[in-house]
Amino acid sequence: MAELYIVRHAQVNIDFSVPSAGWHISEDGIRATRELVLSENWSGVILAPKSTQTEGMG
Incomplete structure (x- = not known):
């Protein structure tokens, strides 16, 4: 089943x-983003264009 985040x-x-x-x-915001990134398996997730500042924070 597909998941939506x-x-x-x-x-x-x-x-x-x-x-x-x-x-x-x-x-x-940076701390919370890092915690979120490390808490899930995000492989295959596509980032929205405005989220590029948080890309790669894990």
Whole structure:
């Protein structure tokens, strides 16, 4: 049976002086992403284009 994983964007550092597209992932967001990556077998998972900053964090 196929599985569907829905993962929301990692926590960011909000900076209202720049557009939201320029916000970077916070230290907490990086930590949580690493924990998630290490907790599952993600082989074969396709990353959405906006998630490239978190790609390869495992």
